[in-house]
Amino acid sequence: CTIVSGCVCERISFYAYLGYAFLLTAFVYPVVSHWVWDSNGWLTAAALSGDDDSSFRLFGQGAIDFAGCSVVHMVGGFAGVCGCAIIGPRHGRFDPNGEPIPMPGHSATLTALGAFLLWFGWLGFNPGSSLAVAVEISTTTLSNGEVIAVSPELATQRAALNTLMGAASGGLSALLAVRIRDRMNDLNACLNGMLAGL
Secondary structure (H helix, E strand, O other), rough: HHHHEEEHOOOHHHHHHHHHOOOOHHHHHHHHHHHHHHHOOOOOOOOOOOOOOOOHHHHHHOOOOOHHHOOOOOHHHHHHHHHHHHOOOOOOEEEOOHHHHHHOOHHHHHHHHHHHHHHHHHHHHHHHHHHHHHOOOOEEOOOOOOEEEEEHHHHHHHHHHHHHHHHHHHHHHHHHHHHHHHHHOOOOOOOOOOHOOO
């Protein structure tokens, strides 16, 4: 529900927040999570033990949902878009010509602290989630034809490195793009780029 609250923050009443949170958690998330996470769901990639019939799954193979990324973020994102479409843009966000009006943050220190706390949380979440899919040693073939063994620890290390590099690359790319476009450094753009990289 926090994805939706970020989309409609400060524009709905507390009771409306409680109402949509109840509707999402009671009716929407259980249905979508059953579709993806249950072995009988039409979107699942998990097969029942001994069951070779995959015809009921999406495109005959289902969808892999790594660490809840599609169920949680897709449902939250669609609900947030629907909420924004219903309540409209924030008052004072656009001028009479439809051009956006800058809305500076109140505390750059707290913004940076929040962004780095999210980054730190992702460093636990992504490598930890990779343990669920890399439970045994597997083999992979390199471009030169050599076959090597890949251990679960390597998958966890790759997930941690990708998390670090994704956030760092996103932050630096956003900082560079704003520097080229506006001839100034923008901390908020850098932090947003960092979060986009995650």
